[in-house]
Amino acid sequence: MTRTVFVNGSYVPEDQATVSIFDRGFLMGDAIYEVTTVIDGKLIEFPAHMARLARSLAEIEMPFQVDEDALLAMHRELIARNDLDQGMIYMQVSRGPADRDFVYPADPKPTLIAFTQSIPWLSMPFIETGFKVVSCPDKRWGRRDIKTVQILWTCMSKVDAQRKGADDVWFVEDGLVTEGSSCNAFIIKGNRIITRALSHDILHGVTRAVILEFAKEQGLEIEERGFSVAEAQQADEAFVTASPLFATGVVELDGVTIGNGKPGPLTMQLREAHIRESLKQGM
Structure with missing residues (x-):
């Protein structure tokens, strides 16, 4: 058709x-x-x-x-x-x-x-399995907050990640994770969600904003700062957000298992709440 x-x-x-x-x-x-x-x-x-x-x-x-x-x-x-x-x-x-x-x-x-x-989107395998990601130097132009079509380094990096058996990349700049190839990056430690603050360094994600609001409503703490690959590998949970992904678990980073190797309970809780409310408010 x-x-x-x-x-x-x-x-x-x-x-x-x-x-x-x-x-x-x-x-x-x-x-x-x-x-x-x-x-x-x-x-x-x-x-x-x-x-x-x-x-x-x-x-x-x-x-x-x-x-x-x-x-x-x-x-x-x-x-x-x-x-x-x-x-x-x-x-x-x-x-x-x-x-x-x-x-x-x-x-x-x-x-x-x-x-x-x-x-x-609602029946994709990654919902249950989560994403495996690899780190990659962030060589994109400095205005990542502007959603332009200049995404060649993103494409090259994602292809390289798939060649390594991963699903996606997390870009790293000055020792800290910026974001994924087309998603914002988060880690969870205890009752606290950590994600990079808004700036020219990352896209101002629509889903990022919604998920953080849901997290606050559910009593989770929000800490907006950069985090390293090593810190992410030691997190209880990790996830990414993007419009089609909602909140999707990250279960491995550079070959190191995060948490128990499955999308974590807080990640799934945020995902389900977001989908539920989105369908109520969809246009």
Whole structure:
């Protein structure tokens, strides 16, 4: 079945979707993206994704007006046209086509595209088994808080991790973990959750914010600071958060088992609470 995708205001079959070869997203990586999870045909935390989109666009001075109502209608139309039950919608805004120049045009014509992917998030094997991760030097550009399409080092690192028999990477900078390839990183010690504070060093994760709120409501302590690989290996539990992952356990880091080698009880508790509330509030 051919998917219907969205390109600059039109819904078209995926094999008919095109953008200019001069598009700056293609030539320069000059683009922002967001991925919104879909569960039971509902968009999860859509407003938060649109708020982050607007922030990222402002940070790179791209004059694209985020019309949340129009974008919500577009997302819902893609869900309907593709009969999407579980999966995600990827949306990307580039600065649009222009002759190749390091100086971006003063009056750009942004390109907007979006498409669906069907993925059974709630029945994936990693929910029960957890992730095995390996550490990797963080060689990404310094503004990781901006969700740009410049993710080549991320791709290379994740491929290398899989070659080593792991599921993902945790990036390390100045001896401390920053985050995963496409997720925020956490450890649990006793009744305390430890995760890196928000800064330019990490993505301001939508799910990160929600999970920390759930943790506070459940009486857990929150400590926002960096932690080392060695500290993580000695933790009671570890987990990652991302929009499609909710909270997912990390059971091994650089070959060292964390906890009892299974997703921990607090991790699963936070995951289940998040999914339950997300389905109530889905759009």
